Amino acid sequence: MRLCSLILAWALTRPVASQQIWDIWQTTWDREELFTSLAPSTPINFVTPGPPADADIIVTETTVYQTINGFGGxxxxxxxxxxxxxxxxxxANYWSxxxxxxxxxxxxxxxxxxxxxxxxGASDFSANLYSLDDVSGDTSFSKFNINNAPSYLFSVxxxxxxxNPALKVHILPWSPPGWMKTTGTMNGGTIQSNYISAYPTYLLKAVQGFVDQGISIYAISVQNEPENSDSTYPTCTMTPAIEGQIGAALRTLLNNNGLSSVKLVGYEHNWSDAATYPVELMEDDGSSYDGVxxxxxxxxxxxQLSFYDAYPNKNIYFTECTGTIGSDWWSDIKWYMDNLWIGALQNFAEVGLMFNLALxxxxxxxxxxTDSCSSGCRPIVTECRSQNNSLHQEGTHCTSAVYALAQASKAIIPKDAGGPWGxxxxxxxxxxxxxALIVGAYTTKRLSSTDWNRYALVVLNWDDSASTVWNPVPVTATIEFRGMQATYTFPVGMSHL
Known part of the structure; x- marks a missing residue:
């Protein structure tokens, strides 16, 4: 199956007959194409509509949903x-x-x-346990030190x-400092009640510490996975009421310290409780939060829709998922596209992130x-040892995640430097x-009203076993747009048009 991204470009002041497909990027199930540019030598034209194909993609540009603010990890x-x-x-390979x-x-x-x-501070992917203030009882945080984090974190x-100067950086703790916890360690437990009022200052100082390192902060979350307590790595449970109390105080501190543009994000946990915990959090202190x-x-x-239906004016972030080492490449691609890089966006997510960037x-x-990732978490980029001991890729990158992310990301990045996102x-x-086709559609506006807007389709063709046995079948589809029609055959895989 191939994922195709389709980019349609035209001048708004010209007749609709000028609609054309200019750009195609593909990743196929057999890896013969891996995020490969297949720009046609002559554009594919939209023409007067004929009979629709057995798969007919109908794009309605006048119905516009959320801005997509990026993909990453x-x-x-x-x-x-x-x-x-x-x-x-x-x-050289690093920079490449x-x-x-x-x-x-x-x-x-x-x-x-x-x-x-x-x-x-530390997570389940750190060399050791540490926070940014490990001095017990330091509620003034006079010993707070951003340099407790390894220097290579900031340099990377x-x-x-x-x-990419447009990079958005979103920070969050896996746990408060251990001395603030019921367990006396960053592993497991919850925050002690007598430290709840002090903790927002610690989070404020974290934002300020990153800024002092020359790194602007786009967003901060109060707690990673607040329903998870694990004695083998940094975790911390919080009720919606406690997270809301911390978030409300942090929002005030950010606003009072020239950081009102930093978005505050809540929940950071699984889909399964979408109708409960994040809804209760918004009921308690929703005015403090940009979303969940x-x-x-x-x-x-x-x-995700259960949260969206309750709070349609709050933003939804999809921020973590990981595959495991040794899983099936093509099965992973299908799941990612169906559930995440098309599916999560169809369910109103505005960002899409995997877990570890590199391992x-x-x-x-x-x-x-740690007992986290006992089967081995697969990152976006994998360090594969070759004869020259370098980090290299299968084609372009070692893991399926980067191809799936790339196909989706290509559809929403600004056409103009500094311009709007899709x-x-x-x-x-x-x-x-x-x-047979899972499809997402996107529009990217331009800085100048005289320039062509860009339209893109991200398409998953997962018709690989129509007869219950392995049988990858290309699907010829018609694409209906602005009263015109184009035809394209999607191989099994991902496509960006």
């Missing part, structure tokens, strides 16, 4: 260490990988990732920013003793083969 300490080690051993993953220049052969989620972020974030490890993506081929290094628009698939 988490730069854990382990991810930063993996990349930093590569920088030391193979400088960062460029291929993060460049958002229009038309360039790159994934265009633009969103980083960064732990505040700075390197990414040098490639979801993870993929329990429940289904459609459950070695075994999903290491992890925090010593917005999701209405799309439907009809016909007897409507089940």
């Amino acid at each position: 988490s730069l854990t300490d382990s991810s930063a260490l993996t990349l930093n080690n590569l920088k030391s051993t193979n400088w 990988i960062l460029g291929h993953v993060f460049s958002v220049a229009d038309g360039v052969n790159a994934s265009g990732l633009s969103y980083l989620r960064v732990p505040i 972020i700075q390197d990414i920013l040098s490639i 974030a979801f993870h993929c490890y329990a429940g289904t993506v459609s459950e 070695d081929g075994n999903g290491e290094p992890t925090l010593p003793g 917005q999701r628009i209405e799309v439907a698939v009809e016909g007897s083969l409507d089940w």
Whole structure:
């Protein structure tokens, strides 16, 4: 199956007959194409409509949904260490990988990732337990030190920013400092009630600490996975009431310290509780929060709608999912596109993130003793050891995640440097083969009203076993847009048009 992204470009002042498909990027199930540009030598024209094909893609540009603010992953300490080690051993390969993953220049052969989620203190992917203030009882946080975090974390972020100045950085803790916890450690437990009022200052200082490192903060979450307590790695449970109390105080501190543009995000946990915890959080302190974030490890993506239906004016972030080492490449691609990079957006997510940005081929290094990722978490970029001991890829990158992210990201990155991000628009698939294609549609506006807007389709053809045996079947589809029609045959895989 191939995922295709379709980009349609035309001048708004010209007749609709000028609608054309100019740009095609594809990844096929057999990996013969891996995020490959297949721009036609002559554009594919939209013409007067004829009979629809068995799969008929109908795009309605007048129905516009959320702005998509980017795709990316988490730069854990382990991810930063993996990349930093590569920088030391193979400088050219390091910069090549960062460029291929993060460049958002229009038309360039790159994934265009633009969103980083960064732990505040240790996570299950750190060398050791630490917070940014490990002095017990220091409620004034006079001993707070952003440099408790490894220096390579900041240097890698700075390197990414040098490639993509539009990068959005979203920070959050896996746990408060251990001395504030019922367990006396960052592992497991919850925050002690007598430290709840002090904790927002710690989070404010984290934002300020990143800013002092030259890293602007787009968003901060109060707590990663507040329903999870694990004694083997940093975790912390919080009720919606406690998270709401902390968030409300943090919102005030941010506003009072010149940081009102920093978005506050709540929940950061699984789809399965979408109708309960995040809804209660908004009921308690919704005015403090820009929205809530979801993870993929329990429940289904459609459950995001239960939150959206309750709070349609709040933003939805999809911020964490990971595959495992050794899973099936093509099965992963299908799941990612159906549930995340098309599905999560159809259920109103405005960002889409995987977990670790980079790890070695075994999903290491992890925090010593952690039971997290016991089967090995697969990152976006994997350190594969070749004969010259370099970080290399299968074609372009080692994992299926980067291809799926790239196909989706290409559809929404700004056409103009500094221009607006893409917005999701209405799309439907009809016909007897409507089940064979999963489709997302997007429009990207321009800085100048005289320039052509860009329209894009991200398409998954997963017709690989129509007769219950392996049988990948290309699907010829008609595309209906502005009263005109184009025809394209989608191979099994991902396509961006």
